[in-house]
Amino acid sequence: MQTNRLYFIDAVRAFAILMMLQGHFIDTLIDPVYRDPAYTAYNLWSYFRGITAPTFFTISGLVFTYLLLRANQKGNDQKRIKKGIFRGLLLIAIGYSLRVNIVSWLSGYFNTYFLVIDVLQCIGLSLIILVFLYTLFKNHSYIFSIVLFSISIICFLTEPLYRNLEIHNLPLVISNYMTKANGSVFTILPWFGYSAAGAFLSTVFFRHSHRKQFKIFTIITFFAAGVVLIYYSTTILFNLHRLTGVDLFYRCADFNYLFIRMGNVLILFGLFYTFERYLKQSIISRIGEKTLSMYVIHFIILYGSFTGYGLKNLYSKSLTPTEAIIGAVLFVAVVCFIAFYYARTNHFVYSLARKIGNKFKK
Numbered sequence: 001m002q003t004n005r006l007y008f009i010d011a012v013r014a015f016a017i018l019m020m021l022q023g024h025f026i027d028t029l030i031d032p033v034y035r036d037p038a039y040t041a042y043n044l045w046s047y048f049r050g051i052t053a054p055t056f057f058t059i060s061g062l063v064f065t066y067l068l069l070r071a072n073q074k075g076n077d078q079k080r081i082k083k084g085i086f087r088g089l090l091l092i093a094i095g096y097s098l099r100v101n102i103v104s105w106l107s108g109y110f111n112t113y114f115l116v117i118d119v120l121q122c123i124g125l126s127l128i129i130l131v132f133l134y135t136l137f138k139n140h141s142y143i144f145s146i147v148l149f150s151i152s153i154i155c156f157l158t159e160p161l162y163r164n165l166e167i168h169n170l171p172l173v174i175s176n177y178m179t180k181a182n183g184s185v186f187t188i189l190p191w192f193g194y195s196a197a198g199a200f201l202s203t204v205f206f207r208h209s210h211r212k213q214f215k216i217f218t219i220i221t222f223f224a225a226g227v228v229l230i231y232y233s234t235t236i237l238f239n240l241h242r243l244t245g246v247d248l249f250y251r252c253a254d255f256n257y258l259f260i261r262m263g264n265v266l267i268l269f270g271l272f273y274t275f276e277r278y279l280k281q282s283i284i285s286r287i288g289e290k291t292l293s294m295y296v297i298h299f300i301i302l303y304g305s306f307t308g309y310g311l312k313n314l315y316s317k318s319l320t321p322t323e324a325i326i327g328a329v330l331f332v333a334v335v336c337f338i339a340f341y342y343a344r345t346n347h348f349v350y351s352l353a354r355k356i357g358n359k360f361k362k
Contacts, residue, residue, distance in 0.1 A: 004194065005206060006063075006066065007276050007279060007280045007285065008050065008085075008269070008270060008272040008273045008275075008276040009059060009062065009063055009278060009288070010279070010284070010285040010287075010289055011272045011276075011279040011282075011284045011285055011288055012055060012059050012268060012269065012272050012288070013056075013287075013288035013289075014137070014284045014285065014286075014287035014288035014291075015055070015268065015272070015284075016052050016055040016056050016288065016291075016295050016333060017073045017291045017295065018058070018248065018287065018297075019049060019051065019052045019055075020298075021294065021328075021331060021332045022053045022319055022328040022329075022331070022332055022353065023045075023049040023220045023301060024298065024302060025311075025324070025327060025332075026045070026318075026324045026325075026328050027049070027200070027319065027327045028302060028303075028311070028317050028320045029311065029312070029314050029315045029316060029318065029327065030317070030320075030321065030324040031317055031318055031319060031320065031326060032257050032317055032321070033320050040172070041321075043223050046252065048258075048275030050261060050264075051261065051264045051265065051268065053119060053186070053191070054194050054261040054262065054265050055192035055196045055264075055265050055268060056119060056123065057122070057123065057126065057192075057198065057267050058195065058197055058198035058201075058262075059198060060123050060126065060127065060147075060195055060198065061130060061195035061196060061197065061198030061199040061201075061202070062198035062202045063198075063202070064087075064130060064198065064202075065130055065134065065198070065199035065202040065203065066136075066202035066205060066206055067080060068080050068081070068084065068131075068134050068211070069202065069203065069206040070206070070255065071355050072138055074207075076325075077138070078256070079130055079245065081134070081135065084127055084130070084131045085126075085127075085128055085131055087124070087127060087154070088127035088128040088131070089124065090124070090170075091121070091123055091124030091292075092120070092121045092124035092125065094120055094292075094296065095117070095118050095119070095120030095121035095124065095341055096114055096115070096121065097101045097114075097305075097306075098118075098120070098173075098296065098299045098300075098303075098305045099113055099114040099118070099305070100305070100306060101113075101114075101134055101304075101306065101307070101308045102225075102306045103306075103307050103308050103309075104308055106348075109339055110274065111210050112172055113183070115172045115173055115176055115182075116182065116183040116184045116185065117176045117177055117184040117185065117186055117187060117188075117246065118185045118186055119183075119185070119186050121177070121186075121330070122177075122186045122187070122188055122191050122192070123190075123195070124182055125188055125192075125207050126134040126195035129192060129197075130195065130196075130199055133147060133148070133151075133199075139205065141207065144203060145203040145204070145321060146229045148196045148197075148199045148200035148203065149193075149196075149197075149200045151193065151196040152193045152194070152196040152197040152200060153191045154193075154194075155189055155193025155196065155253055156193050156252070156262070157248065157249075158189075158190075158248070158258055159189075159190045159255075159258055159269070160192075160248060160251035160255070162179075162189055162246070163179070163255075165178060165179045165181075166181045166189060167179050167181070171216065173310075175291075180181075190258055193219050193258065193300070194262070194265070196331045197262060197265075202307065204218075205218075209233075216274070218243055218273065219242065219243055219270050219273050222266045222267065222269050222270030222273065223266075223267060223270045225263070225266050226263040226264070226265075226266035226267035226270060226299050227267075228263070229259050229260060229262050229263025230263035230264065230267070231261050231263075233254075233259035233260060233263065234253050234256045234259075234260075235269040237249050237250075237252050237253030237256060237259075238250065238253045245350075271303075286340070287336065290339045291334075292339065293339040294335050294336065294339045296340055297335050297338050298331075301331070301334070301335065302331070306334055311331075317329075350361060
């Protein structure tokens with residue numbers, strides 16, 4: 001079987017990181033008085049901003065598992081497994097470090113803020129879980145696909161059970177991955193559901209992408225499944241409740257954002273996969289290769305990682321919509337410029353982490 005490189009993935013990642021940059025900037029700095037659902041522009045911005053995180057988690061699961069499957073095909077998956085675990089741990093470490101305030105620590109003030117969980121820690125842990133699942137089922141390809149698909153559905157359906165979960169008998173470093181009660185922005189559930197969905201898609205691409213009609217069939221499927229999830233998943237869940245009497249279906253339908261967002265992601269995949277030929281070697285693809293660098297840089301500039309001084313301290317909740325839009329454009333441009341021309345975050349961080357790891361091994 002001959003597998004193809006999925007060029008549209010970098011374009012999807014580029015879209016997600018750019019949406020995240022402007023979303024974080026505007027959300028952090030715009031005056032709350034302009035957060036009015038009566039404004040169509042605000043509603044559109046808020047809706048599309050909500051696609052960012054599901055896209056990141058889905059694409060991370062897709063890319064990572066696809067590379068694992070390719071490595072297995074070449075008989076060299078052990079190296080990829082080690083690299084995947086290393087990358088997962090590295091993302092977790094970076095996620096924690098970005099919330100460390102060195103200036104505050106040097107002055108003798110410590111708090112548990114750096115233990116809250118954000119997107120990097122959840123993606124890192126998701127990659128480690130995917131490695132575990134791959135190791136269990138790598139010799140059973142179709143079972144692996146079924147397990148990933150089932151996990152995704154279960155994560156979404158059971159969301160009402162842990163939506164307001166509070167945990168008091170575990171250390172914060174563990175409980176913060178499962179509850180938002182202590183300030184975590186993301187938790188491993190339900191977000192691992194998107195990573196599992198992406199991993200499931202990777203098994204489909206790996207198994208069938210070499211076939212002649214695969215691309216057109218997949219694009220149609222992306223759009224069709226996306227439309228069903230966006231416009232009909234709530235009705236389907238309500239009907240399942242009426243048919244089965246299971247209260248969980250009703251509670252899930254009553255706040256159905258996970259399936260709808262999955263539909264948004266599939267529509268996005270369909271669009272970028274359709275125009276994949278125009279995206280190869282483009283600036284969009286290059287941006288998609290710099291997502292970690294851009295994430296780190298934007299966090300430092302906007303939230304003041306390590307020093308506690310960022311744009312948030314200067315302009316928090318104070319900008320007008322015009323100022324916020326112009327500022328967001330400039331912010332995105334500056335972050336991209338630094339990522340492309342002055343920073344080598346990925347290379348530097350990986351090299352440093354490998355050196356530290358090698359010293360421990362010795």
